[in-house]
Amino acid sequence: MAPQYLPSLSSEKKSEFINSFDTIVSDCDGVIWRPEGVVPGAPEVINQFIECGKRIIFITNNSTKTREQFYAKVLKYGFNVSPENLYNTSSLVAQYTQQNLSSNKIVYVVGSPAIASELDARNVKHFGVGKDELYEDFFENVNSLKIDIKDNVGAVVVGFDQHISYVKMLKAVTYLRNEECLFVCTNTDEVFPTQSKIVLPGTGSIVAGIQVASGREPFIVGKPSTYVAEALKEEKNIKPERTLFIGDRCNTDIRMGNLCSFTTLLVLSGVHTFADVQKYESSPKAEDQQSVPQYYTDSIFDLCIK
């Protein structure tokens, strides 16, 4: 069914729409904030919902903050969301790794200090975070390369890493040659939502390089993975028919919302445009069809109860 433009509803229909949900699950980057700052009006709308007794859950694929830092940002921008209703991938990836890592094994991390902190909090041993560069004359010295490859690595965890380098890719791929070594990624978002003229490549671009060179398929904890969806449904006892999912990306946010049988709303304030929606709509692939939202609108502010 073609997605419906929310502002085309009468104010009565709009109230009916909003009243049909007890729980609103929202993405963050591109919906409530962007690298440039908070999306205008987003805190007002979210706090209005909370005052009306709705449960608000934030779920982000961003792995550059710990859960604690994520909560601090939520507070800083004035969202009255409870810390137990926040899901982020640095925390999810650490949780999954702890649950699945063989004993006596350690983790090689291509990612942020936030992932390191979340692994530390769960007593999972790891290494790799921070700068790791190659000396100048790599190919001339490939025979005598002094690269330390450890023999007790049981997982390669990949998230956003601003220090991504050739030697980091080399190490990740070398560890992944062992088929028993887990390959766990936070998310595969291709870019960060930004309104600047600069395009910010996302974790997906880092994952793709390691995936291609290793020939391995990663396990993804973030949206649209069922890992985070199941965690959400179990822990929060969610009724899908009374839940709205808001996101700015079709193939992560909206797809996960649809897979969970939530009502889905795409906001055009982030990565995907209406032209993208039409591309997904006209694709014959099942996963593209699952990425088409039921509703769309320009900004989360359009949900404001006037």
Add this chain to the structure above:
Amino acid sequence: MAPQYLPSLSSEKKSEFINSFDTIVSDCDGVIWRPEGVVPGAPEVINQFIECGKRIIFITNNSTKTREQFYAKVLKYGFNVSPENLYNTSSLVAQYTQQNLSSNKIVYVVGSPAIASELDARNVKHFGVGKDELYEDFFENVNSLKIDIKDNVGAVVVGFDQHISYVKMLKAVTYLRNEECLFVCTNTDEVFPTQSKIVLPGTGSIVAGIQVASGREPFIVGKPSTYVAEALKEEKNIKPERTLFIGDRCNTDIRMGNLCSFTTLLVLSGVHTFADVQKYESSPKAEDQQSVPQYYTDSIFDLCIK
């Protein structure tokens, strides 16, 4: 048809096989040399063929050397191959870019100094080669990012770059947002052939990241692209039915050889194993079927005329 194991031929049949070719086109990395050094016996076999009057052509997807440096390496290892019979992707990518770049435009290069030299030799203006890193606190300062984005970039050229970094990916992807900006890559080999326990990611892993974040399909000059195949066929006036193509990779070397209607021989001294051949054989995809060699053997040395 199932590939035939060359050593299973009688010595009479093997002579017949070798005599059926005037021209032998061979890949380099993984066939005649590896990062560790020359493949034992390779110069003897190649020079034997030259003495018998066969034309030998070397064609490599490697972009880390200029054509001149490539020739120096050929000489160093004792191959008596003429410089006009050498094809490499730093030179091919510069040639393609010169032919297709709009006037007054410049090139952003993610790649080696060799690509820079080949562009210089053709008077194509470029920038980007060498280190380019991010300052420490990227995400905290994303609003005030001081990244110089030029407005006259007409092509992004991507080859192997040991200094690949986040800021290089960001610049490439930002330039590629302009649909008129060419996206030209040397090759998409996933890894370099090596016998060390370290896996060396190839240009394909760098291309994949930029491809994912830009949503653009690159033009590839290296094998199995028809660009290099056409150059070869036109310049060298090759008779496909009298030509043998030797390579260590199914999806680049062998595929190109088959697309050119050459006889194809896979050597198992590089990237692909016989198990890989069987995977391609059993795949229903046309491009995988095109990647199955007609013959295979352990090393190029098996072609030695005793």
